[in-house]
Amino acid sequence: MDHFLYRDGVLHAEDVPVADIAAEVGTPFYVYSTATLLRHFRLFDEALEGMDHLVCYAMKANSNQAVLRTLAEAGAGMDVVSGGEYRRARAAGVPGDRIVFSGVGKTADEIRIALEGGIRQFNVESEPEMILLDFIAREMGVRAPITIRVNPDVDAKTHAKIATGKSENKFGIPIARARDVYRMAAEMPGLEIIGVDVHIGSQLTELAPYELAYQKVAELTEQLRADGHTITRLDLGGGLGIPYERTNADPPLPSDYGALVKRTLGHLGCEIEIEPGRLIAGNAGLMVTQVIYVKSGEGRDFLILDGAMNDLIRPAMYDAYHDIIPVVEPEPGFEPHPYDIVGPVCESGDTFAKQRPMPPLKAGELVAFRSAGAYGAVMSSEYNSRPLIPEVLVKDDQFAVIRPRPTFDEMINRDTIPEWL
Numbered sequence: 001m002d003h004f005l006y007r008d009g010v011l012h013a014e015d016v017p018v019a020d021i022a023a024e025v026g027t028p029f030y031v032y033s034t035a036t037l038l039r040h041f042r043l044f045d046e047a048l049e050g051m052d053h054l055v056c057y058a059m060k061a062n063s064n065q066a067v068l069r070t071l072a073e074a075g076a077g078m079d080v081v082s083g084g085e086y087r088r089a090r091a092a093g094v095p096g097d098r099i100v101f102s103g104v105g106k107t108a109d110e111i112r113i114a115l116e117g118g119i120r121q122f123n124v125e126s127e128p129e130m131i132l133l134d135f136i137a138r139e140m141g142v143r144a145p146i147t148i149r150v151n152p153d154v155d156a157k158t159h160a161k162i163a164t165g166k167s168e169n170k171f172g173i174p175i176a177r178a179r180d181v182y183r184m185a186a187e188m189p190g191l192e193i194i195g196v197d198v199h200i201g202s203q204l205t206e207l208a209p210y211e212l213a214y215q216k217v218a219e220l221t222e223q224l225r226a227d228g229h230t231i232t233r234l235d236l237g238g239g240l241g242i243p244y245e246r247t248n249a250d251p252p253l254p255s256d257y258g259a260l261v262k263r264t265l266g267h268l269g270c271e272i273e274i275e276p277g278r279l280i281a282g283n284a285g286l287m288v289t290q291v292i293y294v295k296s297g298e299g300r301d302f303l304i305l306d307g308a309m310n311d312l313i314r315p316a317m318y319d320a321y322h323d324i325i326p327v328v329e330p331e332p333g334f335e336p337h338p339y340d341i342v343g344p345v346c347e348s349g350d351t352f353a354k355q356r357p358m359p360p361l362k363a364g365e366l367v368a369f370r371s372a373g374a375y376g377a378v379m380s381s382e383y384n385s386r387p388l389i390p391e392v393l394v395k396d397d398q399f400a401v402i403r404p405r406p407t408f409d410e411m412i413n414r415d416t417i418p419e420w421l
């Protein structure tokens, strides 16, 4: 459920007409709903009720300072995957002991920043990383709290580019080698073993892969305890999918997921950490764009929008589906017409949808891409010298620009000319 609904025939973001925002900030833009962000965070928080837990929002999904602040004030921790994200989390007011550091390629600088600023734990992804982390921690005279990310070799049954839990993926340590690696870690004085970490992929639409992975984690936890390690925390990753396209088989709810966690891992008495990103931010955002032209081609018609693949790359990158709806509610009983919906970028890949049945639309009208709050703005670029599009946050009947559109001068003046030119 989200808070983008038609009211009196026009699309609203909470209590704000989307067209009012367009009139003020221009198109295209992203708009996020505070109520939806909070609702989704609380669904996870409630799903784990009864277990000691922390929901660490995977901020790579949407790392705008205002989004982070909104979630942090509601009690969320943060899952970061770079030094930049760590700084963003701190800048949004998140204390270090609520920040978890994931990622396969943490650099020495990134490790230092987190150890200096405070960290809940590092999710270690390889032996070389463990050796470096131990070295830096000893150099700084501290002990780095760690979990080790295990790769359970489970098929997440999702798009290949976002599956992370198969043995051929670059992530984690093969679960079969985990006991040896924990033994190594226990001998490193710069490290403090806290628990086990697993994350098998993103946009999962069934629970079965989680069940398989968490059973393996439960088994491993018991073995590790028998080996003499203190395992008090399980980080279970993120990845629960959202219904981009309404079908009969909607993805499972956070409550179903929570019940699965309790069933598979509850008996271990560990503190549970989860790292949802997409399910918190995805349906909390729209990308709003304007129809520039309606173009008739050979046997097909094109809707050419002012939004493009540089603004929202998911369709080009993951063959992703986004619902695209007009901002003015169509008349009931309208005759749908199939369009190829495209942006202005000079690539055929700049196609959002092919032969999508749409209500009648004219140049100048606004359309909204639903479920664009996660992996939208954060993955945008200035390809074709199109300035990054603004982000807007709505709360009830208020809205605020939370990242302005840069001017063309700002964009151009980021480049510098060497003195020999």
Ligand SMILES: *Cc1c(COP(=O)(O)O)cnc(C)c1O
Pocket (backbone or CB within 6 Å): 058, 060, 061, 079, 081, 102, 103, 199, 201, 202, 203, 237, 238, 239, 240, 275, 276, 277, 278, 279
């Ligand atoms: C990307 C990622 C997540 C979040 O995945 P979602 O599908 O957005 O929930 C969580 N943990 C790790 C380690 C990740 O890389």
